[in-house]
Amino acid sequence: MKGSSKIRLYVTLLHYPVINKNGEVIASAVTNLDLHDISRAAKTYGARAFYVVTPLADQKKLVESIASHWLEGAGARYNPIRRDALELIRIRDSLEDVTDHIRSEGNGSPRTVVTCAKRHDGSLSYDCFREMLETGDPYLLCLGTAWGLSGDFISEADHILGPIRGNTDYNHLSVRSAASIILDRLLGERG
Amino acid sequence: MKGSSKIRLYVTLLHYPVINKNGEVIASAVTNLDLHDISRAAKTYGARAFYVVTPLADQKKLVESIASHWLEGAGARYNPIRRDALELIRIRDSLEDVTDHIRSEGNGSPRTVVTCAKRHDGSLSYDCFREMLETGDPYLLCLGTAWGLSGDFISEADHILGPIRGNTDYNHLSVRSAASIILDRLLGERG
Numbered sequence: 001m002k003g004s005s006k007i008r009l010y011v012t013l014l015h016y017p018v019i020n021k022n023g024e025v026i027a028s029a030v031t032n033l034d035l036h037d038i039s040r041a042a043k044t045y046g047a048r049a050f051y052v053v054t055p056l057a058d059q060k061k062l063v064e065s066i067a068s069h070w071l072e073g074a075g076a077r078y079n080p081i082r083r084d085a086l087e088l089i090r091i092r093d094s095l096e097d098v099t100d101h102i103r104s105e106g107n108g109s110p111r112t113v114v115t116c117a118k119r120h121d122g123s124l125s126y127d128c129f130r131e132m133l134e135t136g137d138p139y140l141l142c143l144g145t146a147w148g149l150s151g152d153f154i155s156e157a158d159h160i161l162g163p164i165r166g167n168t169d170y171n172h173l174s175v176r177s178a179a180s181i182i183l184d185r186l187l188g189e190r191g
Numbered sequence: 192m193k194g195s196s197k198i199r200l201y202v203t204l205l206h207y208p209v210i211n212k213n214g215e216v217i218a219s220a221v222t223n224l225d226l227h228d229i230s231r232a233a234k235t236y237g238a239r240a241f242y243v244v245t246p247l248a249d250q251k252k253l254v255e256s257i258a259s260h261w262l263e264g265a266g267a268r269y270n271p272i273r274r275d276a277l278e279l280i281r282i283r284d285s286l287e288d289v290t291d292h293i294r295s296e297g298n299g300s301p302r303t304v305v306t307c308a309k310r311h312d313g314s315l316s317y318d319c320f321r322e323m324l325e326t327g328d329p330y331l332l333c334l335g336t337a338w339g340l341s342g343d344f345i346s347e348a349d350h351i352l353g354p355i356r357g358n359t360d361y362n363h364l365s366v367r368s369a370a371s372i373i374l375d376r377l378l379g380e381r382g
């Protein structure tokens with residue numbers, strides 16, 4: 001599968017609609033290292049694009065400012081390898097804008113796969129999703145910031161990916177770690 | 192293997208001896224989110240401890256200050272789940288101090304396994320390391336910050352773990368992502 005152009009996996013990190021510690025739906029703030037780490041993982045595993053979703057104007061400006069530093073500014077000269085990853089970033093207002101953009105580029109209508117730290121009935125296994133990707137159909141992996149995606153968002157998705165489990169009962173990975181592990185399970189070499 | 196107390200994997204993040212962009216050996220600065228993300232991943236996958244190695248007094252103080260905020264300060268009250276992860280942190284000056292500490296706790300003398308983005312002759316596969324861990328022998332997984340561990344450090348280790356490969360030629364993951372993926376490959380549930 002290495003270097004395969006058949007896989008059409010898109011990644012999106014949503015800052016809305018997510019929940020806070022008290023379960024309330026909020027728009028979260030952008031974290032600099034989310035952009036770096038998830039871009040680099042997306043590039044490593046051959047994702048087609050990395051959409052950063054936030055409806056907040058100031059947060060969109062922040063993402064633009066971080067990305068442009070590494071794409072065009074001093075960062076691009078200092079570390080061109082970082083540029084290769086951050087150029088996967090696309091900023092959008094909402095999930096609808098993301099799927100519209102994927103469609104507009106002639107890549108079909110992606111099915112949405114959400115991540116959640118809790119187990120749901122009928123959740124999708126990693127092996128099964130890996131096989132689905134190998135068909136070449138487009139999929140959009142949706143990751144939530146803060147305390148996770150809202151319940152309504154999760155229930156409207158096409159698939160819910162099973163939670164990542166280690167070998168303990170603790171399952172509070174950062175979204176950066178979760179994104180990396182999920183991409184490795186779906187597209188990493190085995191063995 | 193879930194909840195097994197047999198596995199004796201220790202994780203260490205080294206800020207010295209690592210190399211900079213020009214291949215020079217340096218002591219790197221501590222990154223706040225390295226501590227959080229790797230602690231949380233170590234806790235999720237049942238690592239016994241997370242050693243942060245730096246010989247620099249001001250950097251040791253910084254690690255202490257970050258950890259104590261979440262262990263005893265306002266962070267502990269705000270988010271006790273974070274405390275459960277950060278209490279795995281131990282601060283040490285050098286690799287020798289780490290192995291001495293593991294031995295002093297009666298856990299035997301750990302074999303060292305280093306990570307490197309390049310492939311080396313005779314490097315250890317993830318499946319093989321997974322089986323070695325299942326014997327219950329103690330192992331110390333060594334992760335480098337900056338542009339990676341120094342050549343001398345790598346050559347003195349007991350084992351060199353194979354590089355993480357996605358399905359592209361790009362392999363520039365953050366150390367936070369690499370740590371998470373490695374722990375998942377070694378100790379995560381399969382399927």
